[in-house]
Amino acid sequence: MKILHTADWHVGKVLKGRSRIDEHRAVLRELVAKAREENVDAVIVAGDVFDTSAPTPEAQSLVMPALMALREDGRDVVVLAGNHDNPQLFEVYRPVLGALGIHVVGAFRRPDHGGTLSFTARTGEPVRLAVLPFLSHRYVVRAAEVLTGTAAEHNRDYAARIGELIGALTAGFAADTVNVVTTHGTLPGGAFGGGEREAQSIFSYYFEATAFPPPRSTRRSATCIAGSRSPARAPSGTAARPWRSTSARRPTRLARCWSTSRPAVPPWCAR
Numbered sequence: 330m331k332i333l334h335t336a337d338w339h340v341g342k343v344l345k346g347r348s349r350i351d352e353h354r355a356v357l358r359e360l361v362a363k364a365r366e367e368n369v370d371a372v373i374v375a376g377d378v379f380d381t382s383a384p385t386p387e388a389q390s391l392v393m394p395a396l397m398a399l400r401e402d403g404r405d406v407v408v409l410a411g412n413h414d415n416p417q418l419f420e421v422y423r424p425v426l427g428a429l430g431i432h433v434v435g436a437f438r439r440p441d442h443g444g445t446l447s448f449t450a451r452t453g454e455p456v457r458l459a460v461l462p463f464l465s466h467r468y469v470v471r472a473a474e475v476l477t478g479t480a481a482e483h484n485r486d487y488a489a490r491i492g493e494l495i496g497a498l499t500a501g502f503a504a505d506t507v508n509v510v511t512t513h514g515t516l517p518g519g520a521f522g523g524g525e526r527e528a529q530s531i532f533s534y535y536f537e538a539t540a541f542p543p544p545r546s547t548r549r550s551a552t553c554i555a556g557s558r559s560p561a562r563a564p565s566g567t568a569a570r571p572w573r574s575t576s577a578r579r580p581t582r583l584a585r586c587w588s589t590s591r592p593a594v595p596p597w598c599a600r
Contacts, residue, residue: 330450330507333364336375339413341388343380350387357395364399370450372399376411376463376513383415396431405448407432410462411513419462434460437494445498454507459498461512464491 338357342349364372374396379388400406408431410416419435426433438444438460446458495510502508 330371330452330454330456331367331369332509333360333367333369333372334375334511335360335372336411336513337377338374338392339377339380340392341380341384350391354391357391361395361398364404365402369404370452371405371407371456371458373458373509373511374406374408375511376409377413378408378411379414381413382418384418393426396426397429400429400431403451405432405450405456406430407446407458407460407511408434409460409511409513410435412463412465414463416462432460434462436462437464440498440501445501450507455505456507456509457499457502459495459502459508459510461491461494461498461510461514463513464494 338353340350340353340357342353378392384392396406396408408419408426410419414435416435419433423433423435432443432446434443440459444460446456446460448456448458450456491514495512499508499510
């Protein structure tokens with residue numbers, strides 16, 4: 330199966346007083362065309378769909394048709410909230426878009442309440458997809474605990490608890506399914522895919538790749554961790570955004586993953 334991984338659309342972005350809505354319209358049109366051209370089976374939009382927590386009607390009217398277009402031809406579409414998004418607004422979208430077959434996750438959910446999705450791809454392959462939207466440090470590490478200890482200790486607590494949450498979401502992964510984890514967070518140590526520039530993250534907390542579970546089987550297994558940054562790139566002279574949205578796949582069947590972080594040469598993740 331083929332998975333199109335995209336994130337950090339930041340629709341509604343205003344750059345130095347100038348709207349980028351026309352750029353986003355063109356980019357989303359290109360993204361839909363790419364999904365059709367590659368005939369992908371699933372699309373993951375891994376956070377920061379909007380640039381603000383209160384997106385304008387214009388921004389929302391651009392995103393909704395794009396998601397519905399990506400859903401065409403029976404593709405599975407999964408959307409999760411990033412740090413720029415409003416998780417409560419995404420939960421409002423959830424039942425409406427869910428009726429159209431688009432999975433939306435704004436806040437953390439238990440595996441049996443929408444945190445882990447099970448579906449059959451158009452290829453006939455069974456898929457388990459664990460979805461972890463962006464979780465702030467204050468949400469994961471309680472305020473009372475932050476009053477004691479050092480910043481390094483707080484980050485270790487955050488990373489450990491994110492690992493526990495991912496462990497809970499992936500407990501139902503099996504050896505005979507395509508297993509995918511998607512989240513929006515800071516994952517250090519990634520390799521540049523081309524065209525990126527180094528940038529300082531605004532977050533002092535992160536989690537390591539070890540937070541993702543090991544493969545359930547060594548038979549035809551593969552691991553891919555793909556980061557995606559904004560498909561509508563900022564012009565030269567503005568700060569590039571660090572990779573914060575990640576999808577880790579631990580399939581026991583070969584699956585191909587194309588990410589908007591590498592638009593020139595689609596890297597087929599599975600080997």
